[in-house]
Amino acid sequence: MKTKTYLLSFLFFLALTITPQAQSNKVEQAIIALEQQWVDALVKADGAALEQIYSDQLTYTHSSGSTDTKAEYITNLKAGKTKYESLVREDVKVRVFGNTVLHTSKTNIRLISNGQPSAFAVKVLHVWVKEGSKWRMVAHQTTRLP
Amino acid sequence: MKQLLILLVISGYGLCGYAQSSPRPRVVSKPEAKEQRQAATKPLPTPKTTIANVKQEILKLEHQWALALLNEDAIRLETLLADNLQYTRANGKVETKAGYLKSIRDGITKYSLVKRDDIKVQVNGETAIVTARWKTTLQNKPNPPMTTTARYQHVYVKQGGRWLITTHQTTEIK
Numbered sequence: 186m187k188t189k190t191y192l193l194s195f196l197f198f199l200a201l202t203i204t205p206q207a208q209s210n211k212v213e214q215a216i217i218a219l220e221q222q223w224v225d226a227l228v229k230a231d232g233a234a235l236e237q238i239y240s241d242q243l244t245y246t247h248s249s250g251s252t253d254t255k256a257e258y259i260t261n262l263k264a265g266k267t268k269y270e271s272l273v274r275e276d277v278k279v280r281v282f283g284n285t286v287l288h289t290s291k292t293n294i295r296l297i298s299n300g301q302p303s304a305f306a307v308k309v310l311h312v313w314v315k316e317g318s319k320w321r322m323v324a325h326q327t328t329r330l331p
Numbered sequence: 332m333k334q335l336l337i338l339l340v341i342s343g344y345g346l347c348g349y350a351q352s353s354p355r356p357r358v359v360s361k362p363e364a365k366e367q368r369q370a371a372t373k374p375l376p377t378p379k380t381t382i383a384n385v386k387q388e389i390l391k392l393e394h395q396w397a398l399a400l401l402n403e404d405a406i407r408l409e410t411l412l413a414d415n416l417q418y419t420r421a422n423g424k425v426e427t428k429a430g431y432l433k434s435i436r437d438g439i440t441k442y443s444l445v446k447r448d449d450i451k452v453q454v455n456g457e458t459a460i461v462t463a464r465w466k467t468t469l470q471n472k473p474n475p476p477m478t479t480t481a482r483y484q485h486v487y488v489k490q491g492g493r494w495l496i497t498t499h500q501t502t503e504i505k
Contacts, residue, residue: 242453244462246482250504252462280415280497282488285458287498289417308423310500312486314455323453324460326484328502330423 213279216286216313219320220274223311227269232259240314240321248307248327270295270302284315291330306330386452389459389487392494396485397445405436413488413495421481421501434471443476444468459494461485464504480504 226234312324399407416428470476486498
């Protein structure tokens, strides 16, 4: 009986200690899933999906240093000037600060821009903010790697 | 006794999960739910003055940051940057706080011009995002000084009551 009591108390305290970590992991998993949805939406040029992923406050900084608003970015993507073939992530880091999450990665991009295919690597910074009950991307920035 | 203990474990776990997941919607009455739905479509409920105050504070910190770069003031920079800083330069190189401060202290990275414009601040609770354009004359020894125009982004996170730069990233405008 005594052993059981100890065992159950141990389990109880274990539950207490692992939960905050589990919560943070849950946010990380949610963001990683959204990042995959973002990649899929770019490759499919799926404006409707991006509409859900991007915040209305979005600032999108391209690797050329030019910036787009949400509406500008989605309009350009739908117009098909840039066709994404693939985006492969590596070196992914997710940092959770309450209702803000920073996702950084090295991303290898293959795309066709104005008929010209190109492949390059960039450092990508994504800032996710919880708006109501949904996580949305408020900032995107890419920096070209040499 | 055994059943009592099991009950204690289950209820304890449940309570703990509830406490940890405060953003999870709680059970609400119908009028309350309606209010919450309405609130979700409105801008953030924080009073405008508070957001305006935070914006002012962030702009002041940004100004101090630019001055510290020009003055090669590593001591001031140290207080503006978070210990978990991720600093991505225009060439894609990622540095830590210690690495970046060392390059300033040792005079390897030297700014002789820092001119900022198109500064936008977005506040979201305990975080603030700054996007801006900046023209810099920067020497990274042994390279000669170069003048470039770029976009940079700062993510400030309030840590221990102070706003600190947690992420910096620069993208050159071509």
